[in-house]
Amino acid sequence: MLSMLLVGLIAGMSLPLSAQAADEELLQKVDKLYKEIETLKGSVKKVEDKSIGRWLTIGGDYRFRYDYLSGRTKPFTDVNATFNNAQSQMQSNFFSASASGAPVNGYSAAQWAGALSQMMTFSQQMAQVKTYNQANAFLGANQALLGSLQNFAVQVPSYKPENATLYTNRLGLDLHAKATKDVTVNTRLVMYKVFGSQDDQAVTNGNSAPYFADRVGVFDGTLGHVPSNSYLDVDRAYATWSNIADQPLWFSVGRRPSTNGAPSNLRLNNERPGNGGTPSLLVDYAFDGMTLGYAPDIEMLPGAYAKVCYGRGFESGFRSTPTNSVADTDMLGIAVIPVDTDPLRVWLQWNRGFNIFDAPSMSNTYFGNTAPKTNLGDIDWWGAGAMSTLKKVGPGDLNFFTDAALSVTHPNSNVSSQFGFQGLMTGAFFNPEAPTSKTGWAVSAGVRYDLPSKTKLGFEYNHGSKNWITFAPAADDMWTSKVGTRGNVYEGYVIQELNLKPISSYFSKTFFRVGYQFYDFEYTGSNNWVGAPVKISDVKGQMMTTTPLEYAHNVYATFEVHF
Amino acid sequence: MKKILSAVVMAALLVFTSLAVVTTASAEDVKMVGVISKIEMAADGKSATATLKDGKSGESVTIIITDDLTLDKFKDKRIVEGDEIRCKFEKAGGKNSSKIFKKTAGC
Numbered sequence A: 001m002l003s004m005l006l007v008g009l010i011a012g013m014s015l016p017l018s019a020q021a022a023d024e025e026l027l028q029k030v031d032k033l034y035k036e037i038e039t040l041k042g043s044v045k046k047v048e049d050k051s052i053g054r055w056l057t058i059g060g061d062y063r064f065r066y067d068y069l070s071g072r073t074k075p076f077t078d079v080n081a082t083f084n085n086a087q088s089q090m091q092s093n094f095f096s097a098s099a100s101g102a103p104v105n106g107y108s109a110a111q112w113a114g115a116l117s118q119m120m121t122f123s124q125q126m127a128q129v130k131t132y133n134q135a136n137a138f139l140g141a142n143q144a145l146l147g148s149l150q151n152f153a154v155q156v157p158s159y160k161p162e163n164a165t166l167y168t169n170r171l172g173l174d175l176h177a178k179a180t181k182d183v184t185v186n187t188r189l190v191m192y193k194v195f196g197s198q199d200d201q202a203v204t205n206g207n208s209a210p211y212f213a214d215r216v217g218v219f220d221g222t223l224g225h226v227p228s229n230s231y232l233d234v235d236r237a238y239a240t241w242s243n244i245a246d247q248p249l250w251f252s253v254g255r256r257p258s259t260n261g262a263p264s265n266l267r268l269n270n271e272r273p274g275n276g277g278t279p280s281l282l283v284d285y286a287f288d289g290m291t292l293g294y295a296p297d298i299e300m301l302p303g304a305y306a307k308v309c310y311g312r313g314f315e316s317g318f319r320s321t322p323t324n325s326v327a328d329t330d331m332l333g334i335a336v337i338p339v340d341t342d343p344l345r346v347w348l349q350w351n352r353g354f355n356i357f358d359a360p361s362m363s364n365t366y367f368g369n370t371a372p373k374t375n376l377g378d379i380d381w382w383g384a385g386a387m388s389t390l391k392k393v394g395p396g397d398l399n400f401f402t403d404a405a406l407s408v409t410h411p412n413s414n415v416s417s418q419f420g421f422q423g424l425m426t427g428a429f430f431n432p433e434a435p436t437s438k439t440g441w442a443v444s445a446g447v448r449y450d451l452p453s454k455t456k457l458g459f460e461y462n463h464g465s466k467n468w469i470t471f472a473p474a475a476d477d478m479w480t481s482k483v484g485t486r487g488n489v490y491e492g493y494v495i496q497e498l499n500l501k502p503i504s505s506y507f508s509k510t511f512f513r514v515g516y517q518f519y520d521f522e523y524t525g526s527n528n529w530v531g532a533p534v535k536i537s538d539v540k541g542q543m544m545t546t547t548p549l550e551y552a553h554n555v556y557a558t559f560e561v562h563f
Numbered sequence B: 001m002k003k004i005l006s007a008v009v010m011a012a013l014l015v016f017t018s019l020a021v022v023t024t025a026s027a028e029d030v031k032m033v034g035v036i037s038k039i040e041m042a043a044d045g046k047s048a049t050a051t052l053k054d055g056k057s058g059e060s061v062t063i064i065i066t067d068d069l070t071l072d073k074f075k076d077k078r079i080v081e082g083d084e085i086r087c088k089f090e091k092a093g094g095k096n097s098s099k100i101f102k103k104t105a106g107c
Helices: A002-050 A079-100 A109-128 A131-141 A144-150 A265-268 B002-026 B067-076
Strands: A058-074 A077-079 A163-178 A183-194 A235-239 A248-257 A288-294 A305-314 A331-342 A343-355 A363-364 A368-370 A377-393 A396-411 A441-448 A455-464 A487-497 A509-519 A550-562 B027-042 B048-054 B062-066 B083-094 B095-103
Touching: A077 A079, A079 A109, A109 A144, A131 A343, A265 A441, A265 A455, A265 B048, B027 B062, B027 B067, B048 B067, B048 B083, B062 B067, B067 B095
Parallel strands: B062 B095
Antiparallel strands: A058 A163, A058 A550, A163 A183, A183 A235, A235 A248, A248 A288, A288 A305, A305 A331, A331 A343, A343 A377, A363 A368, A377 A396, A396 A441, A441 A455, A455 A487, A487 A509, A509 A550, B027 B048, B027 B083, B048 B062, B083 B095
């Protein structure tokens, strides 16, 4: 009994000792675990700090588009076809006369050889003509040859072009990188091609005279905006330095966000362009340039900002060389946006294009490889517009906009020899006109009603006057940039977004868009600054470089995914 | 009499000055650029609090937002956590009330 008591006592005394040891061990373990957690937290922070998601955002869009295109042309004389016809006919007659030893069409082989030689001399001398006065002198000296050229005229009667099924693929990849504090780099890569083709022939009228100057071929400012091939091109790449001197001041340089500006975001179902972009009525062109912007903190003017923009439209290379007399083409603009909120966005814009070239550099067009050959003068643009979103107007939200613009040309005395001595909005082919300033105007208005079912119903109208010229060849229209139309364009569309949960980003969405455009042309030369417009009803077989279109329809449907 | 008048005027000036200082101190406008670390919307959707990490001091500042323009941007995710914000807020009664709240400008 005693021994049992003793054992119990010893056991009782030893229990606290073992418990104390266990506590100490536990504490050590906790301390070790705490240190490990701290180390892990540090590692996680390091990983987070270096994680790609902290500094790089990737997004983009895919679009499948179907187009039905139709229209009606006016009869005209195809200049390019006429010259080609003259050359091939003369060559053919020369060879026939040489082979048979007898005259062909009344002329011997030697006479046909002389005519061919005369044609070549004519072409070479024509290319040397620079000014309006030189053009008149040249035409006066070549009256006989010009008269005989009429014998080879290729007259194109009125016809109804149609493409019942034009399918296109467009893929865009957007990268937004936070490089350093206050400095970001934005990039957009785009591929835009026609189904079953690796060129732009389907939208430039193939081997016939194109319909519009902005759809003769794909060039620097329209690459990725007019279907061409499956190459992934750099549509945008620019760096922005913000918060300069701790002020709401920024400097941005690179290939600019100067396409798809407001209010085209409504029709395209894009987010608002923000501080980037320009009014789509005035500029839709992929510019390389720079911007200096300022967004002051004014409580009365929420979202207000202003910026000075500069862009280069054409780089001519070395100057003062024996052959290069073409100056660089530049654009300068000032944008003032006094208010930029959902209920109201107002924009005021002035642009000047300096040393406007006669044709951009393009390859494999109906006119062969084109390039700027002369500078025709300057153009001023003035614009003012507003857009608004009113919430809960009936069951949905109402978006609407109105926009107005002026274009004023300042031609120099130059004429374009590659376009038959036409000047800046002056003259006709082989019929030059003394340089005079031309003023054009345009208006645009539209609505979009957004229903809770994610159905969006839109209608837009725009009108351009006889001498209206804009700088929007990269606009997302298949026939021609509708805002550059000299006449009326009506467009209605329906967007249906699918009610699917966004995954890749807050703004990811999938939608269908079905629309219809009707172009009612009142004058020729929409989106062309070379040559004077001609009233459509007065087009009766004149010599022209592009096919005059009287009216055009475009029914389109898209399936689009923004991610 | 003049001494009494002078004393009263001085006292009045002192009180006015003190009040002015107190008023200024109680409603101070602060400008800041910082990254949003947290956004909390009120249940009724009529206000929100945003916590910003001051770009200069590194301190966290909580700001109350009540204007519809900014609240709409929160709801539409046009302003989200991680965005850098330029803001002006009124510091009064221990609360920071937003007067201007927008993403830092640039394009």
